[in-house]
Amino acid sequence: MLIPGVTAFLGFQLVAVFNTAFAQKLTRDEQMVHVGAMFLTLVALLLLLTPAAYHRQAESGWVSQGFVNLSSRLITGATPLFALGMTLDFYLLVRAVSENAALALVTALVILALTVVLWYGTPHVEALANFLRR
Secondary structure (H helix, E strand, C coil): CHHHHHHHHHHHHHHHHCCHHHHHHCCHHHHHHHHHHHHHHHHHHHHHHHHHHHHHHHCCCCCCHHHHHHHHHHHHHHHHHHHHHHHHHHHHHHHHHHCCHHHHHHHHHHHHHHHHHHHHHHHHCHHHHHHHHC
8 A cells, every 4th residue: 555655755856856946945955855855755656666586586476575675675674764754855845835944844743743642653553453353
């Protein structure tokens, strides 16, 4: 489920570079932040796509515990990169629209905190796990 989302997000990141407002509203440093966000998103996508490529070449037709472990580690490694890429680009979006760096920083940090809580906190909440088992 992450692959289509990350791919779509990367596509929007790429399109933004060719928009005239990109050069007009963002400083050169902010444009480089966008490039960094794209890099993080692209690396996340590569990590997410690696299990499929590995499976087709190394374990075609069957699934080993090693493959499951590798896939889990790659997906787990991809999510923080994607979260950081989203956060950086959300900062740039709010900064460009509001022209207020402080507001952009606060909202980006809220998005990052929300992502951390939902992606990394909720899996460890015992009450939620018990509720979902019912």
